[in-house]
Amino acid sequence: MTATATAAATAPAPPPVTRAGSDWAIDLTDVSKVYKGGVHALRGIEMRVHRGEVFGLLGPNGAGKSTLVKILMTVIRATQARGTVLGDPVGKKSTLARVGYLPEHHRFPDYLTGRQVLHFYGSLAGTPRRELRRKSDELLELVNMTEWASKKVKGYSKGMRQRVGIAQALMNDPDLVVLDEPTDGVDPVGRREIREILVHLKEKGTTVFLNSHLLSELEMVCDRVAILVQGKVASQGTLEELTLTRRGYHIAIDTDDDPAPIWADALPGMTDGAWRGINVVLNNDTAQLLTTDPAAVMPVIDRLRAKGVTIHSFRPQRPSLEDLFMEAIIDPTTGKELGPGAAKGGRR
């Protein structure tokens, strides 16, 4: 974990946990999983998800994302699980009546139609029988599958199955929806529709826990994210928090001359990559000033303009989720990508 990520990973102090009053939809303080043969998939996960937010879980293959999701959904038994889901201890079955789940590689019975799938899983989730029809029609409309509702699932494309999968996860009007790769196999139009569904859920106050490889999508919809590396949370927080120390302003000048003297004039007294306490990264005709205060950058602009230097561009800069992700999975000491977390006999 990098120093900046460590700083950003500091999560807010947990509120007192009560079933009704907890602000956390998910509050994990120590979740571990050791598979048979001593494979450590999770090594003391600490993670908190606010009620009503869209939370993104990301990490490289083998980081333990699916294991964590499956533990939350009681599909896998944790070796140790201290924490709560919707105010109840992790693993409590009755809590799942308030949770919707779409597994990554789900498989619906081929002999069911889309509507029957919703009725079946809705019934299992505890949706009252009288509600099934209304609710399924409503959700089929939401995922744009009304026309296909009476067709057998075996005739569905991957994207259509995914849409029905999302609908079944919502049949019980859940307080928390856990979606594992919901856009897998879905075309761009469908992805956009799914994003809209997520926004709709958020507006309703539903908490969405999203596990996805598509960082750009997570970035578009997530309020907060956690990056899982080698079975541990490398960093978590809002994008603002995670990028706080890496945000700044990017200045590009247009010159045929050597840019070094120009920057020396514009940033007088810069030593060891710092100017007036602001970290500066120079790269030929561009400069990155790592500060969130635009006023602090104005003197540089003034000096450049006073010297008659053409400013090609001046824009605020924020690292993307992909930048954060790549930074988290690179070992700072070796510069190489960290291996999967499911390492046999690995350290906790």
Added chain:
Amino acid sequence: MSATIALFHDAYRELNSRKLFWITLILSVIIVAVFGLFGLNEQGVSFGLGKFSWTIDSEWFNSTIIPPKSFYLFAFANFAVPIWLSWVAMILALISTASIIPEFVSGGSIELLLSKPIGRVRLFLTKFSTALLFAGLQVAAFSIACFIIIALRGEAIEWRVFLAIPIVLLVFAYLYSFCALMGLLTRSTIASVLLTAVFWIALFGVNTTENVFQMLRIQREVKIERLEAAIDRQEKRAEEYLARERANGNDPVPAGQVPEVYRDEFEAVSPTLGPRRRDLEETRQSLATWQRWHRILFMAKSVLPKTAETTGLLDRYLISDKMRETLQKLGQNNRRGGDQSVPDEDDEIRIRGDDREVQIRLEEAVRGRTETWVIGTSLGFVGVMLGLSCLIFGRRDF
């Protein structure tokens, strides 16, 4: 409750989608139709209906000796249930339902089910019960059809026919509990079917061996009784003979002059007594051996499900004692020999498996096993299988 109803509703839809379910059902209807075409009239056994019927004349097998109702009940209890429902339909049912557990625990399916607010044990047991639904529907359809046939052809309303439903379901549950455990362990339909077939054959083997050992034991018990009676009789005769001869002043065996080859003076005057006494000793030793082996087999059988004996319960419930006696007499008329009368002095005592006394005692021994023992111990096995399955399913990571 609605979750359980949903699981059963889903199981029904699943069955509907399986061709084998309908094939088995159609075959059942054909079997019942054939069953209905057989009948009894005053001349003998008939086949067909109305103008299109043929009769095989029989003096001892006709409606004057056996009422049609009894004939159909006997055919139902001894052929339709043990052969069709307990073997052919059972195999088809196992093949049809063997995939239920492996598919249930397969990736992509199990995650969705486990993520619902239903306990794992309840989920597994409900899924297990849905497989019983298959067998239940099949045997229910078959029994209803047979009930109609007996009502129309046998002219009797025989509600006891529906006892076949719980009895066949029990037998299916014995086998399917093992099949479900294998499906859970191997996650393979083919492996679970094959292992269940092997298990079933093993059960058949244990059952047959136990029957054979029991018959051998009873054979020896009967033989010992007959030998003891014969020896006793011979000794008395020898004693009388010696007393009579000695009273007449003759002593065939002067006191203290019994040849060494004889054990006592009785043997000296009754040449077959010695071999019989030796035969009795050997038979007693042999009986001890067979009793030990039978006890071992019986203990093994006690912890295993008793498929044949459970099916046999139907025979107990459906066939009256009077009917059974009639059928036994018919069987004796058909069988030539098979029974050995009280042996004469010079006869060698040999007891065959089809000796009437042996057959009666064998049947008494089998019938002496109570329903509680037959069903209770078998359900104990089902309980162990389901307990193990629930333990594995409850603790497994998917």
